[in-house]
Amino acid sequence: MNNERILDTLRAPHISEKSARLAEHNQYVFVVAPAATKADVRAAVEKLFDVKVEQVNLVNTKGKVKSFRFRAGSRQGKRKAYVRLADGQTIDVSAKA
Structure with missing residues (x-):
């Protein structure tokens, strides 16, 4: 998996x-x-963070319904991946300022 595809996936x-x-x-x-x-997702996480992935679950979330200038509209939905790593491995995803 090349770097461009990894960054597009995650x-x-x-x-x-x-x-x-x-x-x-x-x-x-x-x-x-x-x-x-x-x-x-498994290949991207394993290559980018150099960890062993045990399980991946994918969830599609719907966008919230919001009103824009007195008209009903909706925000775009998301696709989330829940990734479980092998014991003893961690990923630092915190934002450093």
Whole structure:
């Protein structure tokens, strides 16, 4: 898997309270490309962070319905990947200022 495809597959780490709790149990959450498969995510994480991935779960989330200038519209949905690593391995996804 080349570097361009890795960066296209993994868009960003998803930072939330739930993902912080999951990080304590070797699970990390990433926003991924809509066309990404479990195999793509596994290969990208293993190559980019040099870790062993045990399991990948993918979730499609719907965008929130919002009003824009008195009209109903919706935000774009996301595809998230929940990645579980082997015991003893970690990824530092915190933002350094």
